[in-house]
Amino acid sequence: MRSSSISLLKLLIFLLALLPLDRLIWLGLNDGLGANPIEMITRSTGTWALVFLCLTLAMTPLRLLTSSSFWIKLRRMLGLFSFFYASLHFLIWFGLDQNYDVMAMIKDVIKRPFITMGMLTFLLMLPLAITSNHWMQGLLGRRWSQLHHLIYILACTAILHYWWHKAGKNDLQTVSLYALIVGLLLCCRMPYIKNKFLLK
Numbered sequence: 001m002r003s004s005s006i007s008l009l010k011l012l013i014f015l016l017a018l019l020p021l022d023r024l025i026w027l028g029l030n031d032g033l034g035a036n037p038i039e040m041i042t043r044s045t046g047t048w049a050l051v052f053l054c055l056t057l058a059m060t061p062l063r064l065l066t067s068s069s070f071w072i073k074l075r076r077m078l079g080l081f082s083f084f085y086a087s088l089h090f091l092i093w094f095g096l097d098q099n100y101d102v103m104a105m106i107k108d109v110i111k112r113p114f115i116t117m118g119m120l121t122f123l124l125m126l127p128l129a130i131t132s133n134h135w136m137q138g139l140l141g142r143r144w145s146q147l148h149h150l151i152y153i154l155a156c157t158a159i160l161h162y163w164w165h166k167a168g169k170n171d172l173q174t175v176s177l178y179a180l181i182v183g184l185l186l187c188c189r190m191p192y193i194k195n196k197f198l199l200k
């Protein structure tokens, strides 16, 4: 694919990735966030953080299946969108749920295991977002890929966060589907699966 086509496609994906945020702003301005706007925004941003995380994890299997490095060119942007929605998710909870009170935040992180898992996931995302640029990649060399293996751990803690939240409500259908998707995407990294099913 020509580099101008890739840039155009990246721009299109960038604009598409902003649609969930546009939708929330539009609903907010038009009284459309429902009876519990904080819950609605927290849920929406959390869900999109997870969706972009799954998309990020899907890029390597797609590269192996198609023998095209094109997918890897999208990976950083998708990962950063996951972090972007996770940051909004965190800020809404910290600002609107905890009133920017750091002590209340720490208490909630300690008290509720699903919040502990969410915070752990967010903290694991931070070094990946900070080192996502080419400069840091060059600076860290081989250690960069080792550091970025953290995505496998944070994908599991994100699922645990979602699972724990829904287990209390006896509503595990959607989270089970996400767990299956993340599980399959992680299995694609296993040498046996990679060699047998993905590499041509």
Ligand code: HEM
Binding pocket: 038, 039, 040, 042, 043, 044, 045, 046, 047, 049, 050, 053, 086, 089, 090, 093, 115, 117, 118, 119, 120, 121, 122, 158, 161, 162, 165
């Ligand atoms: C500081 C870190 C985090 C905190 C404090 C936090 C907090 C919360 C809270 C309070 C909810 C419940 C919303 C409600 O039903 O009222 C929630 C749900 C959720 N969070 Fe997080 N979260 C954090 C990080 C993350 C991250 C990093 C992800 C994804 C990568 C994530 C994904 C989700 C998902 C998918 C839901 C469920 C949405 C639904 O009910 O449909 N969260 N989180």
